[in-house]
Amino acid sequence: MKGGASDDKSPFVLYDAPAYARAFAYVGNGSDKGRKMSEYNYVHFDMAAERPNFDRFSSELHVGERAPDFPLEDLDTGETVNLKDVWSTGLVVAEFGSFT
Amino acid sequence: MDAIADRHADRAVRSVFIYTREAHPGEIYRHHTSMDVKRHHAGALRAVVGIKRQILLDGLDGPAHKAFGQLPNMTWIIGRGGLILYKSAWTDPEDVEDALKRAIDGLDRRVKGDKLPFYSERLSWRVRDDEKFRELLARCGPQAVSDFFDKRPK
Numbered sequence: 001m002k003g004g005a006s007d008d009k010s011p012f013v014l015y016d017a018p019a020y021a022r023a024f025a026y027v028g029n030g031s032d033k034g035r036k037m038s039e040y041n042y043v044h045f046d047m048a049a050e051r052p053n054f055d056r057f058s059s060e061l062h063v064g065e066r067a068p069d070f071p072l073e074d075l076d077t078g079e080t081v082n083l084k085d086v087w088s089t090g091l092v093v094a095e096f097g098s099f100t
Numbered sequence: 101m102d103a104i105a106d107r108h109a110d111r112a113v114r115s116v117f118i119y120t121r122e123a124h125p126g127e128i129y130r131h132h133t134s135m136d137v138k139r140h141h142a143g144a145l146r147a148v149v150g151i152k153r154q155i156l157l158d159g160l161d162g163p164a165h166k167a168f169g170q171l172p173n174m175t176w177i178i179g180r181g182g183l184i185l186y187k188s189a190w191t192d193p194e195d196v197e198d199a200l201k202r203a204i205d206g207l208d209r210r211v212k213g214d215k216l217p218f219y220s221e222r223l224s225w226r227v228r229d230d231e232k233f234r235e236l237l238a239r240c241g242p243q244a245v246s247d248f249f250d251k252r253p254k
Contacts, residue, residue, distance in 0.1 A: 040121055040161050040162045040166075041121050041122070041131045041132045041133070041160070041161075041162075042121075042125070042131060043125060043130075043131050044125070044243070044247050045123065045124050045125065045244070045247040045248055046247070046251075047248070047251065047252050047253070050172075053169065053170045053171055054171060054189060056169070057169045057171055057174075057187075057189050058189075058221075060169060061167070061168065061169065061184065061187070062184065062187070063184050063185060063186065063187055063219060064183070064184065064217075064219055065183075065184050066181075066182045066183065066184070067168075067176070067178045067182045067183075067184050068164070068167045068168070069182070070158070070159075070163055070164035070167065071159075072118065072156035072157060072158060072164065073135075073139075073156065073157040074154065074155075074156060074157075075119070075139065075142045075143065075146070075154075075155040075156070075157055076154075076155070081156055083156075083164065084182060086114055086116060086156075087114075087178045087179065087180060087181070087182055088180065088181075089112065089114060089180075090111075090112035090113060090114060090180055091111070091112065091113045091114070091177065091178070091179055091180070091185075091200070091203060091204065091207075092113070092114045092115070092116065092176075092177070092178045092179075093101075093104065093105070093108075093113060093114070093115040093116070093175065093176075093177050093196065093200060094115075094116050094117075094118055094175065094176045094177075094178060095101055095115070095116070095117050095118070095153075095173070095174070095175045095191050096117075096118045096120050096165060096168065096171070096172075096173065096174045096175070096176075097117065097118075097119070097120060097123075097172065097173045097191070098119060098120050098121060098122045098123050098141065098145075098172070099122065099129055099141045099142070099144050099145050099148075099149070099240070100122040100123050100124040100125055100126065100129050100141075100237070100240040100244060
């Protein structure tokens, strides 16, 4: 992806400020303290709300079971990649995460 | 994790990064309101953090993330056919590589006929570094720092 501000190495500079501003233009200035955008894409991290996920992790979807398949979007090509096609070629190490 | 990917690429091991919701949104990197925002943030992972692995975006509402446990930084090792070989609530490269090496060895030895798989569980440990984590959150914006450090139970 092209980056307008990517030459600035400050950790506080947004990667591509113009594109980011365009993406947020229709949702206001973000001053929605306390409001959750959606159950999943929360506006504010809330440790108490996320704790149950940690408590459940060991009791759901176990080693030895089959992993679920989902369509994902390749960031670089935009193509849809099915998870099952990734593991069909061999072992897969899948790290889940985000920039934040 | 990129280093692990490089070390084992010749063993038919694919390493991918599945991009989820923002775990610690802030004023600079906000929560996702569209796939465009999600793509933008994932691009930052490549451009700013320097991740080289294939980055795969989950749907906006996180269907894959939810199905795999919805934790902020899990790692899973999955074998051919979708068999889950390792699941971890956090990504600790040392722990992941140990599991990966055992998986590779086990699969090789099973083909030869002198090893059989068995189920086990263990508790693993990761380094806690609040100052480093505070710095990582700060790049997301002051809200990310405040939401975690100011509001966590004492």
